[in-house]
Amino acid sequence: MIKLLNINKKEYILIIFILVLSFFSGYTGGIISHKNNSAKEIKDEKVEKNIESAQKLKSNNTNIAEPDSISGAANTAIPAVVHISLGRRNMSQFVLRNSSTSIYKPLEKRYFTLGSGIIISPDGYILTNNHVIENLGGNINTSLSDGRKFKAKIIGTDPKTDLAVIKIDANNLPTIKLADSDKADIGDVVIAVGNPFGIGETVTMGIISAVGRSNIGIVEYENFIQTDAAINPGSSGGALVNTRGELVGVNTAILTKSGGYEGIGFAIPSNMAKKVYRDIMANGKVQRGWIGVGIQDVNVQIAGFFAKNIIKGVIVTAVIKDSPAYNSGLQKGDIIIAVNSKEILNKNKVKNDIAEAPVGKKFKINLVRKGKIVSLYVKTSKLPESADVFDVRNFNVPEN
DSSP states (O other), X not given: OOOOOOOOHHHHHHHHHHHHHHHHHHHHHHHHHHHHHHHHHHHHHHXXXXXXXXXXXHHHOTTOOOTTOOHHHHHHHGGGEEEEEEEEEOOOOEESOOXXXXXXXOOOSSEEEXXXXXXXXTTSEEEEOHHHHTTSXXXXXXXXXXXXXXXXXXXXXXXXXXXXXXXXSOOSOOOOOBOOGGGOOTTOEEEEEEOGGGSOOEEEEEEEEEEEEOXXXXXXXXXXXXXXXXXXXXXXXXXXXXXXSOEEEEEEXXXXXXXXXXXXXXXXXXXXXHHHHHHHHHHSSOOOEEOOEEEEEOOHXXXXXXOTXXXXXXXEEEEOXXXXXXXXXXXXXXXXXXXXXXXXXXXXXXXXXXXXXXXXXXXXXXXXXXXXXXXXXXXXXXXXXXXXXXXXXXXXXXXX
């Protein structure tokens, strides 16, 4: 018989307890490990299924853009932008200001192309810049993004905003939705779509740098959206669209020293373009509201003479006899500070609001007269063909 180790009863019980504890610890650990591995396998399966579902969804919907991509907006806008041309022609860019810094309406130079246009209706009505088509003698060629070519005819023009409507004989054309340009804001991402140098549809991206730009000297009625999205020669009349592919402006001009793009472009807001388009379609020309006043921005000198506490607004410099303004009681020297309860910052705001108003619309005008606030109402009439409105640039304060 083998002699057992010389241990007492307490030591024997302790050894047995350690052995039992070790057995259960290993068994429990195995169970926990098995559960963790099972949970991990289930989680991995769910991740794989989610990835597969996302890949299937993407493959079934090609219009879903990658994050931070403008491809959806670009693909929406490109088919609705046309190329406008008149064969080979040595045509210089149109310079508006002869100085070290010039405003250019980017026409094409020594190429086939002249500019771009935007399809507004499925039956072939196209919006473009007046300066693109004004010297073509009605001989206008257009090319669509799908390669089809059409002759176009002029429906109407509006040199005062540099807009025009032309028509091609086609149906079921892709169009672009017009956004509310009043909601466009500084910092909004936009893309410019055109046909620069006649090389084909081209998209450039930037932001809205400013809104309500005026006193540029391009056209009579200015309310430009400024952008740093590149507007190159051949892109006049092209589309400036938001990230949803909606039209916010018609690309029109660039500010440059070199004659090339330098980061400052101007687009006519879609709301102004919509008004011009609808008037041309309805009447063949644009009808504008008129009240018969000359106005000028308030400056420190004027404010000091007429109303020492007023530094914003416009001063009435002339009132035409028997005009709506005359009949409503407006007087020379009145300082208009609000129209329809909206603060007035400059004369172009007043000018554009009245011009875009339908004939017969009544405006509430708040003004300062001899230091007192006065309110009155004036109703617009149709702008006379020969009226020289709002064009009073110099107003001298009377000497004491």
